[in-house]
Amino acid sequence: MLKVRLTGVMLLTLSATLVSSISVTTHAAEEGYDYFSANRQLIRNGVQSLLTCNGLFTSRRTLEQVFDQELAYLGDRTLGDANGGPYTVHPREQAVSVGGGENGPAILSAFRKGIGCVVMAPDMSLEDISSLPKLEMPYSKTDPRSLDWPNGDANATQPVPTTLNAEALTQASDWAFNRESEEQDTLSLLVIHEGKIIHERYADGVDQTTRTRTWSTAKSIAATLIGMRVDSGKMALDAPLKMDWSPTLPGGEDPRNAITLRHLLNMSSGLYPIDSFNMEYATGSGLSYWAGASSVDGARNRGLVRKPGTSWDYENYDTLLAVKAFKDTLASATAYLEFPRKRLLDRIGMHNTLLSTDRFGDFILSSQVYTNARDLGRFGLLYLNNGVWDGERLISEKWIEFSRTPAPASAPRGNDYGAQWWLVPDKRKNEVPADAYSTAGNRGQYVIIDPSHDLIIVRRGLDYGKQGFNRWDLLREVLKAFPD
Numbered sequence: 001m002l003k004v005r006l007t008g009v010m011l012l013t014l015s016a017t018l019v020s021s022i023s024v025t026t027h028a029a030e031e032g033y034d035y036f037s038a039n040r041q042l043i044r045n046g047v048q049s050l051l052t053c054n055g056l057f058t059s060r061r062t063l064e065q066v067f068d069q070e071l072a073y074l075g076d077r078t079l080g081d082a083n084g085g086p087y088t089v090h091p092r093e094q095a096v097s098v099g100g101g102e103n104g105p106a107i108l109s110a111f112r113k114g115i116g117c118v119v120m121a122p123d124m125s126l127e128d129i130s131s132l133p134k135l136e137m138p139y140s141k142t143d144p145r146s147l148d149w150p151n152g153d154a155n156a157t158q159p160v161p162t163t164l165n166a167e168a169l170t171q172a173s174d175w176a177f178n179r180e181s182e183e184q185d186t187l188s189l190l191v192i193h194e195g196k197i198i199h200e201r202y203a204d205g206v207d208q209t210t211r212t213r214t215w216s217t218a219k220s221i222a223a224t225l226i227g228m229r230v231d232s233g234k235m236a237l238d239a240p241l242k243m244d245w246s247p248t249l250p251g252g253e254d255p256r257n258a259i260t261l262r263h264l265l266n267m268s269s270g271l272y273p274i275d276s277f278n279m280e281y282a283t284g285s286g287l288s289y290w291a292g293a294s295s296v297d298g299a300r301n302r303g304l305v306r307k308p309g310t311s312w313d314y315e316n317y318d319t320l321l322a323v324k325a326f327k328d329t330l331a332s333a334t335a336y337l338e339f340p341r342k343r344l345l346d347r348i349g350m351h352n353t354l355l356s357t358d359r360f361g362d363f364i365l366s367s368q369v370y371t372n373a374r375d376l377g378r379f380g381l382l383y384l385n386n387g388v389w390d391g392e393r394l395i396s397e398k399w400i401e402f403s404r405t406p407a408p409a410s411a412p413r414g415n416d417y418g419a420q421w422w423l424v425p426d427k428r429k430n431e432v433p434a435d436a437y438s439t440a441g442n443r444g445q446y447v448i449i450d451p452s453h454d455l456i457i458v459r460r461g462l463d464y465g466k467q468g469f470n471r472w473d474l475l476r477e478v479l480k481a482f483p484d
Contacts, residue, residue, distance in 0.1 A: 046290030073464030
């Protein structure tokens with residue numbers, strides 16, 4: 001096993017877009033002493049541990065590919081390189097440990113069947129891996145390659161229809177892959193029209209089976225699962241959450257009981273914001289994403305600072321609270337872990353998709369899903385087909401309409417957010433169809449749905465640095481292939 005220690009303390013920021021907010025400070029600065037520096041170092045190690053683990057054992061990529069792409073957005077603050085560093089890869093256990101000693105607490109992540117890699121607490125070791133959650137639910141014995149698209153991968157592609165401009169579509173693809181900025185790294189592009197893939201392209205080292213992290217595109221998957229429970233009457237949009245808030249307030253009603261599921265899905269809970277104020281890599285959801293803390297406990301432990309529904313703050317914890325409310329409607333931990341596959345993934349052919357959990361068995365559906373372009377294309381088709389798959393309604397039109405309706409608190413931003421889906425902002429509605437909507441995840445993960453053109457575009461990326469790949473610009477370029 002490879003185990004090399006670098007000399008010196010290598011401090012890093014987690015994204016160049018957040019350099020000023022998450023860089024480690026070891027002395028008094030103009031802003032004051034950074035009391036979160038230990039947390040930042042801990043999370044730094046966890047980021048590299050979890051991304052490396054998933055890169056190797058979920059995505060099945062090489063260590064060189066992991067360092068070149070998965071970890072590229074960390075820049076020269078990555079610990080080591082593909083030749084060695086303060087990390088250990090454990091092939092037999094399918095685990096990766098990063099850090100230790102002068103580099104801060106070592107963080108271990110381990111692959112678990114049916115789930116992907118799970119990040120562990122700093123005091124956990126290889127002996128603790130067996131205690132982590134896993135999903136033993138068997139897959140169908142039918143090879144998806146033998147099933148016709150979209151339930152499988154046979155007969156998935158067709159030539160560009162004569163009604164479209166094939167050359168313009170190729171130019172749009174080149175626009176997506178040949179970016180002026182090296183920091184915009186397109187891995188895959190899928191264009192689906194009238195239910196068929198009319199354009200499919202992958203970067204070197206990537207193919208239709210390659211899983212990568214969805215980041216916040218996972219939020220739209222979470223909302224779909226929650227919508228199924230609302231459709232069945234097991235959850236309600238405007239009823240009190242009945243959340244077990246933390247800490248428990250004695251001698252009176254907790255004002256947080258005014259928060260509804262609608263508020264959470266609209267990113268307007270009114271709870272104390274963390275991610276929106278550049279603390280996500282120092283505390284809050286960052287500790288559950290990367291350092292083994294409970295995603296549920298952290299999400300419940302925030303005070304109310306605004307009236308619910310009045311202010312928009314993009315918060316991972318709002319999504320995780322909604323997922324917790326969803327979990328509470330199911331009879332057992334097994335039913336909870338199996339629900340996504342039974343009710344959604346297996347039904348629409350998303351056989352290459354893993355929904356990951358924290359070490360306590362709670363889905364981190366604000367970010368931690370690994371999948372490929374075709375599976376996300378299937379997910380987009382479910383919405384484009386108004387919730388119907390193979391003649392069976394899986395999700396109501398009412399829910400889809402709610403997903404696409406601007407959150408009231410997003411009005412000052414240009415009405416660009418619905419319910420865990422992004423909408424065309426007011427200022428772009430003269431350039432692209434106003435009824436288009438999209439998932440969006442860090443590093444350029446997009447599923448764009450354009451109902452007026454019977455069109456889905458899936459773009460997967462591993463952008464870094466300033467990023468800046470714009471999904472509405474991509475839609476604009478693809479639509480140049482369509483008649484006026």
